Amino acid sequence: MKTVAETDREPTSRFTTIxxxxxxxxYTAADVADIQYASDVNDPGIFPYTRGIHATGYRGKLWTMxxxxxxxxxxxxxxxxxxxLRAGGTGLSVAFDLPTLMGRDPDHxxxxxxxxxxxxxxxxxxxxxxxxxxxxxxDITTSMTINSPAAMIFAMYLVVAEKQGADWKKISGxxxxxxxxxFIAQKEYIFPPRPSMRIITDIFGFCARxxxxxxxxxxxxxxxxEAGATALQELAFTxxxxxxxxxWGVDAGLDVDTFVPQMSFFFNAHSDFFEExxxxxxxxAIWARTMRDRFGAKNERAWKLRFHSQTAGVSLTAxxxxxxxxxxxxxxxxxxLGGTNSLHTNSLDEALAxxxxxxATLALRTQQVIAHESGVANVVDPxxxxxxxxxxxxxxxxxxLDYFAQxxxxxxxxxxxxxxxxxxxxxxxxYRFQQAVERREKVIVGVNDFVQSDEPPIEILYIDDSxxxxxxxxxxxxxxxxxxxxxxxxxxxxxxxxxxxxxxMPRILEAVRAYATIGEMCDALRDVWGEYEEVPRx
Amino acid sequence: xxxxxxxxxxxxxxxxxxxxKVIARxxxxxxxxxxxxxxxxxxxxxxxxxLQEDADVVGLSILSGAHNHIAPRLMELLRAKGLDDVLxxxxxxxxxxxxxxxxxxxxxxxxxxxxxxxxxxxxxxTHARARV
Numbered sequence: 001m002k003t004v005a006e007t008d009r010e011p012t013s014r015f016t017t018i019x020x021x022x023x024x025x026x027y028t029a030a031d032v033a034d035i036q037y038a039s040d041v042n043d044p045g046i047f048p049y050t051r052g053i054h055a056t057g058y059r060g061k062l063w064t065m066x067x068x069x070x071x072x073x074x075x076x077x078x079x080x081x082x083x084x085l086r087a088g089g090t091g092l093s094v095a096f097d098l099p100t101l102m103g104r105d106p107d108h109x110x111x112x113x114x115x116x117x118x119x120x121x122x123x124x125x126x127x128x129x130x131x132x133x134x135x136x137x138x139d140i141t142t143s144m145t146i147n148s149p150a151a152m153i154f155a156m157y158l159v160v161a162e163k164q165g166a167d168w169k170k171i172s173g174x175x176x177x178x179x180x181x182x183f184i185a186q187k188e189y190i191f192p193p194r195p196s197m198r199i200i201t202d203i204f205g206f207c208a209r210x211x212x213x214x215x216x217x218x219x220x221x222x223x224x225x226e227a228g229a230t231a232l233q234e235l236a237f238t239x240x241x242x243x244x245x246x247x248w249g250v251d252a253g254l255d256v257d258t259f260v261p262q263m264s265f266f267f268n269a270h271s272d273f274f275e276e277x278x279x280x281x282x283x284x285a286i287w288a289r290t291m292r293d294r295f296g297a298k299n300e301r302a303w304k305l306r307f308h309s310q311t312a313g314v315s316l317t318a319x320x321x322x323x324x325x326x327x328x329x330x331x332x333x334x335x336x337l338g339g340t341n342s343l344h345t346n347s348l349d350e351a352l353a354x355x356x357x358x359x360a361t362l363a364l365r366t367q368q369v370i371a372h373e374s375g376v377a378n379v380v381d382p383x384x385x386x387x388x389x390x391x392x393x394x395x396x397x398x399x400x401l402d403y404f405a406q407x408x409x410x411x412x413x414x415x416x417x418x419x420x421x422x423x424x425x426x427x428x429x430x431y432r433f434q435q436a437v438e439r440r441e442k443v444i445v446g447v448n449d450f451v452q453s454d455e456p457p458i459e460i461l462y463i464d465d466s467x468x469x470x471x472x473x474x475x476x477x478x479x480x481x482x483x484x485x486x487x488x489x490x491x492x493x494x495x496x497x498x499x500x501x502x503x504x505m506p507r508i509l510e511a512v513r514a515y516a517t518i519g520e521m522c523d524a525l526r527d528v529w530g531e532y533e534e535v536p537r538x
Numbered sequence: 539x540x541x542x543x544x545x546x547x548x549x550x551x552x553x554x555x556x557x558x559k560v561i562a563r564x565x566x567x568x569x570x571x572x573x574x575x576x577x578x579x580x581x582x583x584x585x586x587x588x589l590q591e592d593a594d595v596v597g598l599s600i601l602s603g604a605h606n607h608i609a610p611r612l613m614e615l616l617r618a619k620g621l622d623d624v625l626x627x628x629x630x631x632x633x634x635x636x637x638x639x640x641x642x643x644x645x646x647x648x649x650x651x652x653x654x655x656x657x658x659x660x661x662x663x664t665h666a667r668a669r670v
Contacts, residue, residue, distance in 0.1 A: 098551035098602055110578065113607030114551050187553025187577055227556050314556075318651040351651050353633060427559050434560050438654055447652045462633060463603065536576030538546075538562040 018272040019230035027387035048288035057380030064342035070095030070120035072467040074130035077120040095119035103522030116467030128156035138166030142173040148190040150177035174215035185227035206505035225268035228430020236403035244413035261301035269335040278392035280338030309335040310344040320446035324348040353460040486514040498528040558599035564655035585615035
């Protein structure tokens, strides 16, 4: 009889995860001999929560189906939200356009051609009122993908909630508010790292008192992965970012047992099925141990890592776009098997444009099929105990701790970012992956194999410039109708507070109530802190 | 013969620079001199960089949908600076309907998602002329 080595003539390099991690032919009990169930894994709901933070898994409550959406004017997006809620979506998720994300008004020169293109434009409280017109903020949860100007957008949301009669103590939702991954990956930063971190700890402090059910941050690996990181790098940099926020909160005098339970996470659901499942399991275990042992947290809620996930935008192909439905379904399934607490599934047309309403509905239906037809939600962590998945989980945990040690030696994540460490690591991985695709070591169906030349084009959402015109008109009208003195006073107050260590949230709320624009508020802080500029490196 | 000099720029507010960085490295590995401008470049800054760097090629990475505003302005500025012969290419998310308009104003190459790096290298080698 031939041995395995003789029959297996495939080069071993072919058997790697999408992140380049070598994978063995078979995993057996010998591969998990170093793993102790009670201390390393344990049952769902029990420390270190490898198998899930809830003992009942999805039996108690399915994950939240939260579809990220936004385009054009607040009026356009308000309609889309009502469509998604009618279709059975259970939470809202706001995509803002680039001017909003970068703290620029529509009339700024850098906003040219960008208003309402990648998301909805929100310039002032007036736009936020329109965005949620007819939607009760006391009854739904809303996630807002906003980072540098998170405090301003959150303040607008709070004031709209207040005007609707909702209690800040009871409203729930999330602001992304994760500036570190902006410096690392997505690059939507405004201010330098240190004052940016100060705004975030101000939000932690404010919410601990005023909005205790709000998720103050969504520490995000999503963008890190999209920028080209491996699964391990996504996991390690995201969790180390989380550690950095906790450290800054502690240094600002906040109590870990109070502010850490309000932190949440956001991971990418990429294509390598088992590696992704292992990633989520590892994330929970590392966070639990780090909060308990490194920060001395006593509150179990501070140990439990809750996360949102989104299928990998970067895996979508412009070629044969219907294949994206299949990719997304598999990615979503991995997130569910990994115990995601909420999920966004991408639409099939997103390598080409923002999704059409039909494509967005199909993406939501994909989640509903997984939830209600596949049976996977019946049992908690069904892959727990798999030799392969447990081995991968442990390896990802160990790899993450190695990165932690390296970043700690640099003095922390802010210092690591300042010297370009995570940025370089990710760029290297991105280039290596692209080379693997060019050499066809990694197959992308429809792109570098199984190519089809006679593809009919699909219908896409085309966003013209009418949103920009509308937003410009509304802005001009707003500037004529508001109390200009109140705006100036509030902006002067914000500028002055930025020079002290006073919590900025009350000042920002005051400016928002006076209908100061996002550009004006960010400019007031730019006056004090300046803008961050990255040294371009390739 | 002198190496081709390529300015890779990321115009507009978008910060997703994975594509720009990957292609910059691929062109450098293919033997070109690559100057990466970094993020948030206005058309004025890009035309200025092309002049100052004596570029043979300008490559723009645009994913945000702002190409219809950025490309015409850049082409105008390049002409005004006497840089009509600089090869301008764009990579990113460009709806099909916009491609003829961009070609008409003189953008020579438009590379959509999934384009192999080698195709872009070959295109530049075929169409760019090193300035003397």
